[in-house]
Amino acid sequence: MALISIRGLSVTYGIYTALENVNLDIFEHDFIGIIGPNGGGKTTLVKAILGTIPYSGSIWYAPGLDDRYGRAIGYLPQQNNFDRSFPISVREVVYSGLQARKRLWKRYTATDRKRAEELMEMTGISLIAQNPIGEISGGQMQRALLCRALISDPKLLILDEPANFVDNKFEKELYDILRTLNSQMAIVMVSHDIGTITSVVKTIVCVNRRVHRHDSNEITEEQLYNYDCPIQLICHGDIPHTVLKKHEEK
The missing domain is CATH 3.40.50.300 (P-loop containing nucleotide triphosphate hydrolases)
Known part of the structure; x- marks a missing residue:
């Protein structure tokens, strides 16, 4: 199909x-x-x-x-199109992949949080989940963006x-x-x-x-x-x- x-x-x-x-x-x-x-x-x-x-x-x-x-549709853009100076953490980058499919007043669910943790574990960034994105490497940022693209299944x-x-x-x-x-x-x-x-x-x-x-x-x-x-x-x-x-x- x-x-x-x-x-x-x-x-x-x-x-x-x-x-x-x-x-x-x-x-x-x-x-x-x-x-x-x-x-x-x-x-x-x-x-x-x-x-x-x-x-x-x-x-x-x-x-x-x-x-x-x-x-x-999950999307992983070219990294130079992403603003690394934006003051958010790695975990918040991952969660941002859910925003298009949630109403503004709807909080992230336990299922959402579990999915985010699974993805960060799979890509090896769970230990830096709280780090600001301006302080991580390019490779770590790419992992975070991949998690963001996948979190909405x-x-x-x-x-x-x-x-x-x-x-x-x-x-x-x-x-x-x-x-x-x-x-x-x-x-x-x-x-x-x-x-x-x-x-x-x-x-x-x-x-x-x-x-x-x-x-x-x-x-x-x-x-x-x-x-x-x-x-x-x-x-x-x-x-x-x-x-x-x-x-x-x-």
Whole structure:
């Protein structure tokens, strides 16, 4: 079943077209890796799905994914979009993920508090729950934002460059957590690290103003060329190397 169906979506900023005539379906238990060049429209696509920017075309949400109290979508933004000077604790960041689905006068329940503690324990930040966010590391902040995205038990989780600011240990833990979560929800992950995400996701979506869904986690140089997705393809092997585009004969 489709959770989201996008048809004829276009987004413009002044005279610049960021996305043009995009058609894309996101299904239950999808695990999509969104790739593309810088400025190709990856984050713009995410913002359109979240409803935070104007667009033309249509986005249909499955019943229960969109309601009067907010969409049942968890979102982990790029960390540089979050104000680290705001005077709140790590625990309060986690709780803030419930605000869209609660009335202002409704207090957090025992179930909410238990869920928050479970998530902070799972991500290894329970011991710093009372710390102000201005005093924690970038990796710890990313863990807190992941907990915030998950606390409302969303049907769809969207992550924008989630491995930024995290150490190698938590990056591996993060991807293990996401594999487990995928049995409970669909996941869409924006990343520039193709070599890593192709070992995690099930489906690749190339975004470069237009969008192409490739229903596999394997992507080749030829496919990137056909999808007009001019990004560097990095492969793992015994000897670290990067394959550069061949020189044209003169």
